[in-house]
Amino acid sequence: MPKILPAGSRSWWQLGAILAVLLTLPLVISQYNVYLLTLILVYALLATSLNLVLGYGGMLQLHHGVFFGLGAYTVALTVTKTSLPFWAGVAAAPLVAAFFAFLIGWFCVRLKGLYFGMLTLALGQLIWSVVYRWYELTGGDDGIHGIAVPEWLDSITAAYYAGLAVVAVCLFVLYRIVRSPFGIGLQACRDNSQRSESVGINLRRHRLIAFVIGGFFAGVAGILLVLAEGSVSPDVVYWEISAEIMIMCLAGGMYTFWGPAVGALAVVFLSNFIGAQTEYWLLILGAVLMAIVLFMPQGILGYLQEKWSSVSLRRAAGEKHVAG
């Protein structure tokens, strides 16, 4: 089984340090960069939720972004179309996303491999086309603008801190899930489905539950998107976002827990900071991805962890040699 996080207190120190940096950064960087950081957080959560399905579940989920979009639209519609308070939308968003994940997953978990992937793609695009064409409800391709959020959340810095808190909690919960007996069972199903079934693991149920949990947290990420952007458009339901977050998982390292977050950081960073320098940032992003495929197929974090563990193994071996 791939190692998820180096055990021991050192890793918690590292996490604490990252959190401290994330807490203090908005004090020293510009508003626009705070907005980018917020986007990185949103995509980090979204990609990690996909990785529960893709990396840990071994399911070719080609349209995870649809649950992200459903979460965002739920908040947007609750605020603009009903008299219910903002918080009702916030509470409903992950539940609506999880409900649709259950509906879609119920059909998909019967299929395997590419067929699974294509059914997620078809059903996801089905939802996109409904959102795109249902002008009365969703505003069609205009999207929904000017979504009123509570006053204290109405600045990008506030949205950032709220996002940071929510993402930290969600990632902690997801981390506990992949380490739980359920998470171990899910990985067993991925690695050897026949053997897992023969020792009594209910394959379909494990996969469906993972699919629904993934949808739930994608819905949470959708709420954060509304906080950061203040608007939604059918693009958030379109399959291009799904492809992007899949790239984040693969580039960051889908057999590591933090890989997708690293991938989100890399992709959002590359597309915005290089995009500010040159018109042809897609070319550079493509070249970087190609280099990752050819030279570190296990992803950025997977590659680094391999390096680290071989260094620490060698060091440990060296120490033993000295002691002996």
Added chain:
Amino acid sequence: MESFSIVGSQLLIGLSRSMILFIVAAGLTVVLGVLRVINFAHGAMYMLGAFLAYSVVAWAGASHGGFWVALLVAPLLVALISLLVERGLLRWVYHREHLVQLLLTYALVLIISDVIKILWGTGFKSIPIPGELAGSVQFMGGSLPVYNFLLVGAGPVVAVCLWYFFSRTRLGKMCRATATDRETVDTLGINSAWVFAVVFSLGGLLAGLGGALIAPTTNIVQGMDVAVVVKVFLIVVVGGLGNIWGALLASLVFGVGESMGIMFWPRGAIVLPFLISALLLIVRPNGLLKSVW
């Protein structure tokens, strides 16, 4: 009578759309069937075919049969580019898992789209319908554009050529043998690596042909690949992976279904291809016709 002519012209539009989809999907399905690579860049090759067709027409002159030159040259250029991609990049990742191959082809999508931006700029291009095929014919009180008849004819021609190639030629039989059992093919002294290269180039050729054929009827623009690639992937899977006749059948269901749907439910027609493919995948998860996987 009025409604009959509308049905007729919608049917023609649907059929021509189906045939473009089929030509592009056929390229994807042979690549999936033989190489087992999920090629995201297939749509980008289609777009490249359209842009190359534009340049060839601009170079040869639209009034001097430039379109017919483009129809020949653009697909061949795309096939050549595909050959370079296969030999230079793809062959290094055949032994890796599907997702890694998918990441590589996605990187190609990004690179190709920026290369197109560098070579052709961001504005949209268009080429005129060739003089011989311009205008429309009157039929049962409706007018049908002549160019669409070329598209409707192109699909069956491609299907028959592919059938002949795969079942009657030595190289085509090698391709099918490699799809079934690569190891045995290697032990028989056939260089399966070159079979892969041929098939990937053939896939590129078909994508480029689809792009060149659609070029006179649409704006040639960045992003014209995005909507097509999703539909084509669904067609390939719904039809049965690697099955050319399945791809033809599924293309007809998609193209004609959508154009007929527009008449009865104008705003909902966009939903139909996804609804149809979802239902088919639920009812017949392994595709309409036999898959080679």
